[in-house]
Amino acid sequence: GQQLNQSPQSMFIQEGEDVSMNCTSSSIFNTWLWYKQDPGEGPVLLIALYKAGELTSNGRLTAQFGITRKDSFLNISASIPSDVGIYFCAGGDNYGQNFVFGPGTRLSVLP
Amino acid sequence: DAGVTQSPTHLIKTRGQQVTLRCSPKSGHDTVSWYQQALGQGPQFIFQYYEEEERQRGNFPDRFSGHQFPNYSSELNVNALLLGDSALYLCASSLELRNEQFFGPGTRLTVL
Numbered sequence: 614g615q616q617l618n619q620s621p622q623s624m625f626i627q628e629g630e631d632v633s634m635n636c637t638s639s640s641i642f643n644t645w646l647w648y649k650q651d652p653g654e655g656p657v658l659l660i661a662l663y664k665a666g667e668l669t670s671n672g673r674l675t676a677q678f679g680i681t682r683k684d685s686f687l688n689i690s691a692s693i694p695s696d697v698g699i700y701f702c703a704g705g706d707n708y709g710q711n712f713v714f715g716p717g718t719r720l721s722v723l724p
Numbered sequence: 725d726a727g728v729t730q731s732p733t734h735l736i737k738t739r740g741q742q743v744t745l746r747c748s749p750k751s752g753h754d755t756v757s758w759y760q761q762a763l764g765q766g767p768q769f770i771f772q773y774y775e776e777e778e779r780q781r782g783n784f785p786d787r788f789s790g791h792q793f794p795n796y797s798s799e800l801n802v803n804a805l806l807l808g809d810s811a812l813y814l815c816a817s818s819l820e821l822r823n824e825q826f827f828g829p830g831t832r833l834t835v836l
Contacts, residue, residue, distance in 0.1 A: 616768075644823045655728070655814050655827030663823070685762065701766050705823055711780060712757075712825065714766035 615640045617715035619702060623723045632689040634700060634718045642704030646712070647676050650699045659697040659700075660687070692722050726751055728817050728828035736834045738807050745800040745831045749784060749817030755779075756798040758790060759814040767814055774820055775796050802833075812836045 618637050626632055636645070644663055648656035660671050662678035662685060669676055673690045685702055699719050705712040729748045738744050749756050755774045759767035769782035773792035792798045795818075802809055812832050816825035 630800065641810070646825070648827075655816075657827050658824055658826060661824050696765050700790075703766075712769055714759075716764075 615713045616702070617702060617704060617713055617719050619700075619715035621718060622716070623719040623721070625723060626692055627629045627723050628694060630692055632692055632696070632720060633686065634688075634720075635684060635686045636702030636715050638704055638713075639683065640704070640711075641682040641684070642706070644705040645676070645678050646703040647674075647685070647687050647703065648701045648703065650717070652698075656701055662706060668715060672717075689720075692720075694722050694724065696720060697722050728815055728826055730813075730815050730828040730831050732831060733829070734832045736836065738836050739805055739807060741805050742801065742803045743805060743833060744798065745802075745814030745815075745833070747800070747817075747828060749815075750823075750826050753817035753819055753826070754796050755818045755820050756792060756796065757816045757829045758782070758798070758800045759816065759827075761812040761814055761830070763811070767778075770800070774785050784790070799834075805835045807835050809833065 621698045647659045650656040660676040666680045668677040675688045677686045699717040701717045702715045731746045757772040758770040761767040771781040776792045787803045789801045812830040814830045815828045818825045
């Protein structure tokens with residue numbers, strides 16, 4: 614079946630640093646979503662991408678839909694303590710179905 | 725505006741038992757998807773309901789079944805529970821043909 618890989622698996626950064634993480638697949642997706650999950654809670658949607666090459670921002674977060682449609686990237690600028698959590702990418706089709714999630718990138722921010 | 729709600733929050737069952745989990749979608753949403761999230765992993769798609777019918781199904785056995793009611797709320801039923809069914813079960817709602825799925829807080833199921 615379809616699988617997504619996320620890297621890095623985990624990262625420790627200093628508060629104020631920028632963060633980059635990516636998500637890759639052997640399959641093509643028509644939609645990429647990025648979620649953040651805090652302990653004991655459900656994932657929260659951060660950014661949705663619908664078009665190859667698309668670059669979308671949400672505050673300090675910026676995500677890109679790779680031109681091959683097999684990857685996506687998420688950047689966080691000027692990290693703060695509340696950015697701590699697990700970031701998941703999810704790839705899907707055009708119709709809200711068949712979403713596949715990656716294993717997540719665990720982000721820790723050191724003061 | 726109420727978000728996605730799930731009940732119960734936590735549940736403990738023994739092997740062989742049956743369980744029913746419940747989900748109320750975000751106001752205005754008509755599509756409900758269920759996911760299983762094992763510890764340390766990403767959510768895995770179980771199935772999706774729209775117009776009271778199962779529209780899409782992931783790679784899960786028939787022991788996993790569901791239902792959607794006319795008010796768009798949904799239930800997930802798991803029969804003959806196995807130890808490996810222990811996980812966080814997440815419900816996500818969306819508008820039909822829209823990709824943005826909004827998740828509830830999940831139900832933590834422990835099978836002993």
